[in-house]
Amino acid sequence: VREIARKDGTSFAARVWSRLEATPSGLAPLMIGVFRSTASERARMQAVWAASQSQVERLATGVAHEFNNLLAAIMGHADLIALYDVPEAARGHARTIVESATRGATISAQILALSGSAPTRPRPTDIGALLAEVVELVRPRLPDGIRVALAVEGPLPLVEADPGQIQQVLINLLTNALRVAVAEVRLLASTSSLPAQTRFRSPALDARQAVVRVRVRDDGPGFSADALEHLFTPFYSERTGGHGIGLPAVRGLVASHGGAVDVHNDGGAVVDVYLPASDRPELALPSLQPDAGAGTTVWLVDDESAVLEFSRIALEAQGFTVRVFHSVRTALAAIRGGEPLPDVAVLDVVMPEGGGPAVYQALEEAGHAGSVLWTSGHAPSDVDLPGSASFFLRKPYTGRTLARLVQGARRQAQAGDDAR
Structure with a gap:
């Protein structure tokens, strides 16, 4: 494929076939050739790639x-x-x-x-607190002789982030660093300006925008030249038993947050993640109080019987009064039959017969004054979840986490009642 120049100074890509032909008179040989524009071929390849990507996302x-x-x-x-x-x-x-x-x-x-199909639900997030949680999560599994040092150069602005997804980014990076560290892995969070060049930067990130940088540094051998060339190539790994999806996943999640990633060697591997600062106040998650569910009725609507059973037992153990529905149809029948409505409805997003949104709509039409906690193994990004947008629980989860968020949803509804 060659670039072919036009008379007007523009150019186009084309495949070229040519050969030299001798002339009978003995003059200089002639160049005979044909070329074909690759524009249509490129368009077909892009269409095939887009279709393949769509299939991968659905899968x-x-x-x-x-x-x-x-x-x-x-x-x-x-x-x-x-x-x-x-x-x-x-x-x-x-x-x-x-x-x-x-x-x-x-x-x-x-x-x-x-x-590229992970739904992102950003909210103002304290990155320093999130880092501390990640360190505590991995501390019980630290390799012998390896320590983790955490430093937060504050006060830091909040970042606009989905806490669960950014926690996943940090766990990925910290886990990778611990595998190669000799003695120490350092985590540093600080305010920063965006470098002129980074390995990856979201088009949505303005170079003048305030950002928070999270740096993960280990004292291992660093990245090889080949690894630096394939940092974000899916399934590429130089580690025996490695999956090669950690850094590509980090790139995907940071991209969905409008951030940037940079990687270099400096006495070991250094990975910098840049996240845009938020100008909104932080939303504090509720802590679970003793007898959290006393006097609170909860409806659980999910088409997974095993999930319903565990959720019911976990909530009843905290004092909640729980009713379970195995389908959208049975929940709609209860609502339209005039049965007392719950203080909190826990709705799975993706189910047959319209899923959680269909139940939510019926509750609204029936005058439901309580709150809704949405939950799903994966909520499609094109589903607009109404109601208490700050309460979304991604599966899998523990019973304590479920009870804490149900309690928080109930408090939100009570606060709304008091305001009225």
Whole structure:
């Protein structure tokens, strides 16, 4: 393929076939050739790529939805073991199950990020607090002789981020660093200006925009030249047993947040993530209080029986009065039959017969004054979730997390009643 110049100074890409032909008179040989513009070929390839990408996204979202529903049942029922008087060894096995399900959810999230179909629900987020949580999450599994040092150069502005997704970014980077570190991994959060050049930068990120930089630095051998060339290539890994989806997933999630990623070597590997600052106030998540559910009625609507069972038991253990519905149809029948409406409705987004949004609409038409907590193994980004947008719980989750958010949704409704 060659660039062919036109008389007007423009050019176009074309495939060229040519050969030299001798002339009978012995003069200089002639160049005979043909060329064909590759514009139509390129358009066809782009159309094929777009169709393939769309199929990959549909496959990823479908797999994530089903997989996370299974993980929700596994994690939830293992989490319930803590409610019973069982030997400590059994509790240990249950913790292992929960940790394994959590890792499964991590892989599911990475696949979604890789496909570009991970829905992002940003809110003002304290990145320093999020870093501290990540360090505590990985601390029990630190390799022998390796320490993690965390520094926050503050005060930092809040960042506009989906906390769950950015937590996944940080866990990915920290886990990668711990695998190669000799003695220490350092995490540093600070205000920063965006460098002129980065390995990846979202087109949505303005160079003049205020950003917060999160730096993950290890004291290992650093990236090889080949690795630096393939940083964001899916399934490329120089590590035995590596999946090659960690950094590509990081890139996908940072892209969805309108951020940037830079990578270089400096006495080890250094990865910088830049996230746009937020000018909105932080939304504090509620803490779970004793007897959190006393006097509160909850409807659970989900088409996964195992998830419903675990969720019901977990909420009833906190004092909530719970009613379960295995389908949209049965929930609609209860609403239209004039039955007392709940204080909080926990609605799975993706179900047959219209899913959670259909139940929400019926509740609104019936004069529901309570709150809604949305939950899903994967909520499509094109679904506009009405109601309490700050309360969305991605599967899988623990019973305690569910109870905490249900309590928070109830408080929000009560605050609205008081304001009126």
